Amino acid sequence: MATVARVSVHWRVAVAAFRQYSTYRLATAAGVFTNSVFGLIRASILFAAIATADGELAGYTALQAATYVWLGQALLAPIEAFGTREVSQRVHHGDIAVDLLRPVPFLTLFYAQKLGRSSFLLLGRGLPPLLIGALITGLALPEDPLSYPLGLLSLLLAITLAFLADMLVNLAAFWLVETRGLSVVYMAVMNLLSGFLIPIVWFPDWLLAIARATPFPSMIQTPIDTLSGRIPVAEAAGLVAVQAGWIAVLALAAWAVLRAGVRSLEVQGG
Structure with a gap:
Protein backbone atom coordinates (compact mmCIF):
# COMPACT_ATOMS: atom_id res chain seq x y z
CA MET A 1 0.00 0.00 0.00
CA ALA A 2 2.82 2.41 0.86
CA THR A 3 4.40 1.88 -2.56
CA VAL A 4 1.10 2.47 -4.35
CA ALA A 5 0.49 5.62 -2.33
CA ARG A 6 3.98 6.92 -3.10
CA VAL A 7 3.51 6.29 -6.83
CA SER A 8 0.16 8.09 -6.64
CA VAL A 9 1.82 11.10 -4.98
CA HIS A 10 4.53 11.28 -7.64
CA TRP A 11 1.93 11.01 -10.39
CA ARG A 12 -0.08 13.88 -8.90
CA VAL A 13 3.06 16.00 -8.61
CA ALA A 14 3.89 15.35 -12.27
CA VAL A 15 0.35 16.18 -13.39
CA ALA A 16 0.39 19.37 -11.31
CA ALA A 17 3.68 20.44 -12.89
CA PHE A 18 2.25 19.76 -16.36
CA ARG A 19 -0.83 21.87 -15.61
CA GLN A 20 1.23 24.65 -14.09
CA TYR A 21 3.36 25.10 -17.20
CA SER A 22 0.38 24.75 -19.51
CA THR A 23 -0.92 28.05 -18.14
CA TYR A 24 2.04 29.99 -19.57
CA ARG A 25 0.55 30.24 -23.05
CA LEU A 26 2.25 33.45 -24.12
CA ALA A 27 5.65 32.22 -22.95
CA THR A 28 5.05 28.95 -24.79
CA ALA A 29 4.20 30.77 -28.03
CA ALA A 30 7.28 32.97 -27.64
CA GLY A 31 9.41 29.89 -27.05
CA ALA A 49 29.26 23.79 -44.01
CA ILE A 50 27.96 20.69 -45.80
CA ALA A 51 27.85 22.47 -49.15
CA THR A 52 31.48 23.45 -48.68
CA ALA A 53 32.27 19.78 -48.01
CA ASP A 54 30.69 18.74 -51.36
CA GLY A 55 27.33 17.68 -49.94
CA GLU A 56 28.37 15.45 -47.04
CA LEU A 57 30.28 16.06 -43.82
CA ALA A 58 31.21 13.25 -41.44
CA GLY A 59 28.24 11.18 -42.57
CA TYR A 60 25.75 14.07 -42.53
CA THR A 61 23.88 15.10 -45.66
CA ALA A 62 21.86 18.31 -45.81
CA LEU A 63 18.64 16.46 -44.91
CA GLN A 64 20.29 14.65 -42.01
CA ALA A 65 21.73 17.94 -40.78
CA ALA A 66 18.27 19.50 -40.91
CA THR A 67 16.87 16.59 -38.91
CA TYR A 68 19.68 16.98 -36.38
CA VAL A 69 18.91 20.70 -35.99
CA TRP A 70 15.15 20.38 -35.60
CA LEU A 71 15.33 17.46 -33.21
CA GLY A 72 17.85 19.44 -31.19
CA GLN A 73 15.51 22.43 -31.07
CA ALA A 74 12.65 20.14 -30.06
CA LEU A 75 14.67 18.63 -27.20
CA LEU A 76 16.12 21.92 -25.96
CA ALA A 77 13.14 22.85 -23.75
CA PRO A 78 12.17 19.44 -22.28
CA ILE A 79 15.77 18.58 -21.48
CA GLU A 80 16.27 22.12 -20.12
CA ALA A 81 19.73 22.44 -21.59
CA PHE A 82 20.20 25.85 -19.97
CA GLY A 83 19.74 24.42 -16.49
CA THR A 84 17.52 25.45 -13.59
CA ARG A 85 18.15 27.23 -10.29
CA GLU A 86 15.07 26.33 -8.26
CA VAL A 87 16.75 23.88 -5.89
CA SER A 88 19.78 26.09 -5.27
CA GLN A 89 17.49 29.00 -4.44
CA ARG A 90 15.50 26.83 -2.06
CA VAL A 91 18.74 25.90 -0.31
CA HIS A 92 19.81 29.54 -0.01
CA HIS A 93 16.38 30.66 1.23
CA GLY A 94 16.07 27.77 3.69
CA ASP A 95 12.96 26.36 2.01
CA GLY A 116 5.58 16.74 -15.69
CA ARG A 117 7.28 19.94 -16.79
CA SER A 118 9.25 18.23 -19.55
CA SER A 119 6.13 16.49 -20.86
CA PHE A 120 4.43 19.81 -21.44
CA LEU A 121 7.57 21.46 -22.83
CA LEU A 122 7.98 18.60 -25.30
CA LEU A 123 4.39 18.91 -26.52
CA GLY A 124 4.04 22.68 -26.29
CA ARG A 125 7.50 23.92 -27.25
CA GLY A 126 9.23 20.93 -28.81
CA LEU A 127 6.86 19.49 -31.38
CA PRO A 128 5.76 22.77 -33.07
CA PRO A 129 9.31 23.75 -34.19
CA LEU A 130 9.83 20.16 -35.33
CA LEU A 131 6.71 20.37 -37.50
CA ILE A 132 7.80 23.75 -38.84
CA GLY A 133 11.19 22.29 -39.72
CA ALA A 134 9.54 19.34 -41.45
CA LEU A 135 7.56 21.73 -43.65
CA ILE A 136 10.46 24.06 -44.48
CA THR A 137 13.52 21.81 -44.80
CA GLY A 138 12.15 18.29 -44.52
CA LEU A 139 13.23 15.56 -42.10
CA ALA A 140 15.06 12.27 -42.53
CA LEU A 141 12.83 9.59 -41.02
CA PRO A 142 14.11 6.27 -39.61
CA GLU A 143 13.81 3.27 -41.91
CA ASP A 144 13.72 0.76 -39.03
CA PRO A 145 10.43 1.01 -37.05
CA LEU A 146 12.31 -0.01 -33.89
CA SER A 147 14.04 3.37 -33.96
CA TYR A 148 10.83 5.06 -32.76
CA PRO A 149 10.27 3.21 -29.44
CA LEU A 150 14.01 3.11 -28.83
CA GLY A 151 14.18 6.83 -29.52
CA LEU A 152 11.40 7.57 -27.02
CA LEU A 153 13.23 5.50 -24.41
CA SER A 154 16.43 7.37 -25.19
CA LEU A 155 14.55 10.67 -24.79
CA LEU A 156 13.26 9.66 -21.34
CA LEU A 157 16.76 8.63 -20.28
CA ALA A 158 18.18 11.89 -21.64
CA ILE A 159 15.68 13.92 -19.60
CA THR A 160 16.53 11.87 -16.51
CA LEU A 161 20.25 12.29 -17.05
CA ALA A 162 19.93 16.04 -17.58
CA PHE A 163 17.87 16.26 -14.38
CA LEU A 164 20.53 14.48 -12.34
CA ALA A 165 23.40 16.55 -13.73
CA ASP A 166 21.49 19.78 -13.14
CA MET A 167 20.60 18.61 -9.62
CA LEU A 168 24.29 18.12 -8.81
CA VAL A 169 24.95 21.72 -9.85
CA ASN A 170 22.05 22.96 -7.72
CA VAL A 189 30.27 22.85 -21.25
CA MET A 190 27.00 20.92 -21.55
CA ASN A 191 25.88 22.73 -24.71
CA LEU A 192 29.25 22.15 -26.35
CA LEU A 193 29.95 18.53 -25.40
CA SER A 194 26.35 17.31 -25.64
CA GLY A 195 26.27 17.83 -29.39
CA PHE A 196 23.67 20.57 -29.30
CA LEU A 197 25.76 23.17 -31.12
CA ILE A 198 27.23 20.81 -33.73
CA PRO A 199 27.30 17.00 -34.00
CA ILE A 200 30.10 15.62 -31.85
CA VAL A 201 31.44 13.61 -34.82
CA TRP A 202 32.45 16.97 -36.29
CA PHE A 203 34.77 17.57 -33.34
CA PRO A 204 38.53 17.12 -33.69
CA ASP A 205 39.63 13.75 -32.33
CA TRP A 206 40.91 15.08 -29.00
CA LEU A 207 37.66 16.94 -28.26
CA LEU A 208 35.56 14.00 -29.43
CA ALA A 209 37.42 11.75 -26.97
CA ILE A 210 36.74 14.22 -24.15
CA ALA A 211 33.05 14.46 -25.06
CA ARG A 212 32.59 10.70 -25.12
CA ALA A 213 34.18 10.41 -21.68
CA THR A 214 31.37 12.56 -20.23
CA PRO A 215 27.61 12.03 -19.87
CA PHE A 216 26.81 15.09 -22.00
CA PRO A 217 26.43 13.39 -25.42
CA SER A 218 23.86 11.07 -23.81
CA MET A 219 21.67 14.09 -23.12
CA ILE A 220 21.23 15.35 -26.69
CA GLN A 221 23.36 13.62 -29.32
CA THR A 222 22.18 10.11 -28.41
CA PRO A 223 18.40 10.80 -28.49
CA ILE A 224 18.83 12.75 -31.74
CA ASP A 225 20.78 9.94 -33.41
CA THR A 226 18.31 7.34 -32.14
CA LEU A 227 15.14 9.23 -33.07
CA SER A 228 16.46 10.18 -36.51
CA GLY A 229 17.59 6.66 -37.33
CA ARG A 230 20.98 8.01 -38.42
CA ILE A 231 22.67 5.09 -36.72
CA PRO A 232 21.63 1.40 -36.83
CA VAL A 233 19.30 0.16 -34.11
CA ALA A 234 21.99 -2.13 -32.68
CA GLU A 235 24.39 0.79 -32.26
CA ALA A 236 21.61 2.96 -30.84
CA ALA A 237 20.80 0.25 -28.29
CA GLY A 238 24.42 0.36 -27.14
CA LEU A 239 24.22 4.12 -26.69
CA VAL A 240 20.97 3.75 -24.73
CA ALA A 241 22.81 1.32 -22.45
CA VAL A 242 25.49 3.98 -21.97
CA GLN A 243 22.74 6.43 -20.99
CA ALA A 244 21.46 3.97 -18.39
CA GLY A 245 24.97 3.55 -17.02
CA TRP A 246 25.48 7.28 -16.65
CA ILE A 247 22.10 7.58 -14.91
CA ALA A 248 23.21 5.03 -12.32
CA VAL A 249 26.45 6.93 -11.73
CA SER A 264 26.42 19.91 6.61
CA LEU A 265 23.16 21.75 7.21
CA GLU A 266 22.53 19.85 10.44
CA VAL A 267 26.05 20.52 11.72
CA GLN A 268 25.52 24.23 11.10
CA GLY A 269 22.29 24.12 13.09
CA GLY A 270 19.98 24.36 10.07
Whole structure:
Protein backbone atom coordinates (compact mmCIF):
# COMPACT_ATOMS: atom_id res chain seq x y z
CA MET A 1 0.00 0.00 0.00
CA ALA A 2 2.82 2.41 0.86
CA THR A 3 4.40 1.88 -2.56
CA VAL A 4 1.10 2.47 -4.35
CA ALA A 5 0.49 5.62 -2.33
CA ARG A 6 3.98 6.92 -3.10
CA VAL A 7 3.51 6.29 -6.83
CA SER A 8 0.16 8.09 -6.64
CA VAL A 9 1.82 11.10 -4.98
CA HIS A 10 4.53 11.28 -7.64
CA TRP A 11 1.93 11.01 -10.39
CA ARG A 12 -0.08 13.88 -8.90
CA VAL A 13 3.06 16.00 -8.61
CA ALA A 14 3.89 15.35 -12.27
CA VAL A 15 0.35 16.18 -13.39
CA ALA A 16 0.39 19.37 -11.31
CA ALA A 17 3.68 20.44 -12.89
CA PHE A 18 2.25 19.76 -16.36
CA ARG A 19 -0.83 21.87 -15.61
CA GLN A 20 1.23 24.65 -14.09
CA TYR A 21 3.36 25.10 -17.20
CA SER A 22 0.38 24.75 -19.51
CA THR A 23 -0.92 28.05 -18.14
CA TYR A 24 2.04 29.99 -19.57
CA ARG A 25 0.55 30.24 -23.05
CA LEU A 26 2.25 33.45 -24.12
CA ALA A 27 5.65 32.22 -22.95
CA THR A 28 5.05 28.95 -24.79
CA ALA A 29 4.20 30.77 -28.03
CA ALA A 30 7.28 32.97 -27.64
CA GLY A 31 9.41 29.89 -27.05
CA VAL A 32 8.08 28.21 -30.19
CA PHE A 33 8.84 31.32 -32.25
CA THR A 34 12.36 31.66 -30.82
CA ASN A 35 13.15 27.96 -31.26
CA SER A 36 11.94 28.06 -34.85
CA VAL A 37 13.98 31.15 -35.75
CA PHE A 38 17.15 29.80 -34.20
CA GLY A 39 16.48 26.46 -35.87
CA LEU A 40 16.44 28.15 -39.27
CA ILE A 41 19.66 30.01 -38.45
CA ARG A 42 21.42 26.85 -37.26
CA ALA A 43 20.18 24.87 -40.27
CA SER A 44 21.48 27.50 -42.69
CA ILE A 45 24.92 27.43 -41.04
CA LEU A 46 25.10 23.64 -41.20
CA PHE A 47 23.88 23.64 -44.81
CA ALA A 48 26.70 26.03 -45.72
CA ALA A 49 29.26 23.79 -44.01
CA ILE A 50 27.96 20.69 -45.80
CA ALA A 51 27.85 22.47 -49.15
CA THR A 52 31.48 23.45 -48.68
CA ALA A 53 32.27 19.78 -48.01
CA ASP A 54 30.69 18.74 -51.36
CA GLY A 55 27.33 17.68 -49.94
CA GLU A 56 28.37 15.45 -47.04
CA LEU A 57 30.28 16.06 -43.82
CA ALA A 58 31.21 13.25 -41.44
CA GLY A 59 28.24 11.18 -42.57
CA TYR A 60 25.75 14.07 -42.53
CA THR A 61 23.88 15.10 -45.66
CA ALA A 62 21.86 18.31 -45.81
CA LEU A 63 18.64 16.46 -44.91
CA GLN A 64 20.29 14.65 -42.01
CA ALA A 65 21.73 17.94 -40.78
CA ALA A 66 18.27 19.50 -40.91
CA THR A 67 16.87 16.59 -38.91
CA TYR A 68 19.68 16.98 -36.38
CA VAL A 69 18.91 20.70 -35.99
CA TRP A 70 15.15 20.38 -35.60
CA LEU A 71 15.33 17.46 -33.21
CA GLY A 72 17.85 19.44 -31.19
CA GLN A 73 15.51 22.43 -31.07
CA ALA A 74 12.65 20.14 -30.06
CA LEU A 75 14.67 18.63 -27.20
CA LEU A 76 16.12 21.92 -25.96
CA ALA A 77 13.14 22.85 -23.75
CA PRO A 78 12.17 19.44 -22.28
CA ILE A 79 15.77 18.58 -21.48
CA GLU A 80 16.27 22.12 -20.12
CA ALA A 81 19.73 22.44 -21.59
CA PHE A 82 20.20 25.85 -19.97
CA GLY A 83 19.74 24.42 -16.49
CA THR A 84 17.52 25.45 -13.59
CA ARG A 85 18.15 27.23 -10.29
CA GLU A 86 15.07 26.33 -8.26
CA VAL A 87 16.75 23.88 -5.89
CA SER A 88 19.78 26.09 -5.27
CA GLN A 89 17.49 29.00 -4.44
CA ARG A 90 15.50 26.83 -2.06
CA VAL A 91 18.74 25.90 -0.31
CA HIS A 92 19.81 29.54 -0.01
CA HIS A 93 16.38 30.66 1.23
CA GLY A 94 16.07 27.77 3.69
CA ASP A 95 12.96 26.36 2.01
CA ILE A 96 14.74 23.04 1.53
CA ALA A 97 14.09 22.31 5.21
CA VAL A 98 10.40 21.98 4.36
CA ASP A 99 11.21 19.76 1.36
CA LEU A 100 13.27 17.43 3.52
CA LEU A 101 10.43 17.06 6.05
CA ARG A 102 8.00 15.83 3.42
CA PRO A 103 7.21 12.07 3.41
CA VAL A 104 8.35 11.86 -0.23
CA PRO A 105 12.09 11.49 -1.04
CA PHE A 106 13.61 14.80 -2.09
CA LEU A 107 15.15 13.64 -5.38
CA THR A 108 12.13 11.68 -6.59
CA LEU A 109 9.82 14.58 -5.73
CA PHE A 110 11.75 16.98 -7.95
CA TYR A 111 12.15 14.28 -10.60
CA ALA A 112 8.36 13.94 -10.77
CA GLN A 113 8.13 17.70 -11.23
CA LYS A 114 10.74 17.49 -13.95
CA LEU A 115 8.82 14.78 -15.83
CA GLY A 116 5.58 16.74 -15.69
CA ARG A 117 7.28 19.94 -16.79
CA SER A 118 9.25 18.23 -19.55
CA SER A 119 6.13 16.49 -20.86
CA PHE A 120 4.43 19.81 -21.44
CA LEU A 121 7.57 21.46 -22.83
CA LEU A 122 7.98 18.60 -25.30
CA LEU A 123 4.39 18.91 -26.52
CA GLY A 124 4.04 22.68 -26.29
CA ARG A 125 7.50 23.92 -27.25
CA GLY A 126 9.23 20.93 -28.81
CA LEU A 127 6.86 19.49 -31.38
CA PRO A 128 5.76 22.77 -33.07
CA PRO A 129 9.31 23.75 -34.19
CA LEU A 130 9.83 20.16 -35.33
CA LEU A 131 6.71 20.37 -37.50
CA ILE A 132 7.80 23.75 -38.84
CA GLY A 133 11.19 22.29 -39.72
CA ALA A 134 9.54 19.34 -41.45
CA LEU A 135 7.56 21.73 -43.65
CA ILE A 136 10.46 24.06 -44.48
CA THR A 137 13.52 21.81 -44.80
CA GLY A 138 12.15 18.29 -44.52
CA LEU A 139 13.23 15.56 -42.10
CA ALA A 140 15.06 12.27 -42.53
CA LEU A 141 12.83 9.59 -41.02
CA PRO A 142 14.11 6.27 -39.61
CA GLU A 143 13.81 3.27 -41.91
CA ASP A 144 13.72 0.76 -39.03
CA PRO A 145 10.43 1.01 -37.05
CA LEU A 146 12.31 -0.01 -33.89
CA SER A 147 14.04 3.37 -33.96
CA TYR A 148 10.83 5.06 -32.76
CA PRO A 149 10.27 3.21 -29.44
CA LEU A 150 14.01 3.11 -28.83
CA GLY A 151 14.18 6.83 -29.52
CA LEU A 152 11.40 7.57 -27.02
CA LEU A 153 13.23 5.50 -24.41
CA SER A 154 16.43 7.37 -25.19
CA LEU A 155 14.55 10.67 -24.79
CA LEU A 156 13.26 9.66 -21.34
CA LEU A 157 16.76 8.63 -20.28
CA ALA A 158 18.18 11.89 -21.64
CA ILE A 159 15.68 13.92 -19.60
CA THR A 160 16.53 11.87 -16.51
CA LEU A 161 20.25 12.29 -17.05
CA ALA A 162 19.93 16.04 -17.58
CA PHE A 163 17.87 16.26 -14.38
CA LEU A 164 20.53 14.48 -12.34
CA ALA A 165 23.40 16.55 -13.73
CA ASP A 166 21.49 19.78 -13.14
CA MET A 167 20.60 18.61 -9.62
CA LEU A 168 24.29 18.12 -8.81
CA VAL A 169 24.95 21.72 -9.85
CA ASN A 170 22.05 22.96 -7.72
CA LEU A 171 23.07 20.93 -4.68
CA ALA A 172 26.42 22.71 -4.67
CA ALA A 173 24.43 25.51 -3.01
CA PHE A 174 24.93 23.70 0.30
CA TRP A 175 28.55 24.89 0.20
CA LEU A 176 28.55 27.85 -2.21
CA VAL A 177 27.03 31.22 -1.45
CA GLU A 178 26.24 31.76 -5.14
CA THR A 179 25.92 29.00 -7.75
CA ARG A 180 25.23 31.23 -10.73
CA GLY A 181 28.83 31.08 -11.97
CA LEU A 182 28.88 27.30 -11.67
CA SER A 183 25.60 27.14 -13.59
CA VAL A 184 27.03 29.26 -16.41
CA VAL A 185 30.10 27.03 -16.68
CA TYR A 186 27.92 23.91 -16.65
CA MET A 187 25.64 25.33 -19.33
CA ALA A 188 28.56 26.23 -21.60
CA VAL A 189 30.27 22.85 -21.25
CA MET A 190 27.00 20.92 -21.55
CA ASN A 191 25.88 22.73 -24.71
CA LEU A 192 29.25 22.15 -26.35
CA LEU A 193 29.95 18.53 -25.40
CA SER A 194 26.35 17.31 -25.64
CA GLY A 195 26.27 17.83 -29.39
CA PHE A 196 23.67 20.57 -29.30
CA LEU A 197 25.76 23.17 -31.12
CA ILE A 198 27.23 20.81 -33.73
CA PRO A 199 27.30 17.00 -34.00
CA ILE A 200 30.10 15.62 -31.85
CA VAL A 201 31.44 13.61 -34.82
CA TRP A 202 32.45 16.97 -36.29
CA PHE A 203 34.77 17.57 -33.34
CA PRO A 204 38.53 17.12 -33.69
CA ASP A 205 39.63 13.75 -32.33
CA TRP A 206 40.91 15.08 -29.00
CA LEU A 207 37.66 16.94 -28.26
CA LEU A 208 35.56 14.00 -29.43
CA ALA A 209 37.42 11.75 -26.97
CA ILE A 210 36.74 14.22 -24.15
CA ALA A 211 33.05 14.46 -25.06
CA ARG A 212 32.59 10.70 -25.12
CA ALA A 213 34.18 10.41 -21.68
CA THR A 214 31.37 12.56 -20.23
CA PRO A 215 27.61 12.03 -19.87
CA PHE A 216 26.81 15.09 -22.00
CA PRO A 217 26.43 13.39 -25.42
CA SER A 218 23.86 11.07 -23.81
CA MET A 219 21.67 14.09 -23.12
CA ILE A 220 21.23 15.35 -26.69
CA GLN A 221 23.36 13.62 -29.32
CA THR A 222 22.18 10.11 -28.41
CA PRO A 223 18.40 10.80 -28.49
CA ILE A 224 18.83 12.75 -31.74
CA ASP A 225 20.78 9.94 -33.41
CA THR A 226 18.31 7.34 -32.14
CA LEU A 227 15.14 9.23 -33.07
CA SER A 228 16.46 10.18 -36.51
CA GLY A 229 17.59 6.66 -37.33
CA ARG A 230 20.98 8.01 -38.42
CA ILE A 231 22.67 5.09 -36.72
CA PRO A 232 21.63 1.40 -36.83
CA VAL A 233 19.30 0.16 -34.11
CA ALA A 234 21.99 -2.13 -32.68
CA GLU A 235 24.39 0.79 -32.26
CA ALA A 236 21.61 2.96 -30.84
CA ALA A 237 20.80 0.25 -28.29
CA GLY A 238 24.42 0.36 -27.14
CA LEU A 239 24.22 4.12 -26.69
CA VAL A 240 20.97 3.75 -24.73
CA ALA A 241 22.81 1.32 -22.45
CA VAL A 242 25.49 3.98 -21.97
CA GLN A 243 22.74 6.43 -20.99
CA ALA A 244 21.46 3.97 -18.39
CA GLY A 245 24.97 3.55 -17.02
CA TRP A 246 25.48 7.28 -16.65
CA ILE A 247 22.10 7.58 -14.91
CA ALA A 248 23.21 5.03 -12.32
CA VAL A 249 26.45 6.93 -11.73
CA LEU A 250 24.86 10.37 -11.46
CA ALA A 251 21.94 9.12 -9.35
CA LEU A 252 24.40 7.70 -6.83
CA ALA A 253 26.40 10.93 -6.93
CA ALA A 254 23.29 13.08 -6.44
CA TRP A 255 22.18 10.95 -3.49
CA ALA A 256 25.64 11.17 -1.90
CA VAL A 257 25.88 14.94 -2.41
CA LEU A 258 22.39 15.48 -1.00
CA ARG A 259 23.21 13.37 2.03
CA ALA A 260 26.45 15.27 2.60
CA GLY A 261 24.65 18.58 2.14
CA VAL A 262 21.94 17.69 4.64
CA ARG A 263 24.62 16.58 7.12
CA SER A 264 26.42 19.91 6.61
CA LEU A 265 23.16 21.75 7.21
CA GLU A 266 22.53 19.85 10.44
CA VAL A 267 26.05 20.52 11.72
CA GLN A 268 25.52 24.23 11.10
CA GLY A 269 22.29 24.12 13.09
CA GLY A 270 19.98 24.36 10.07
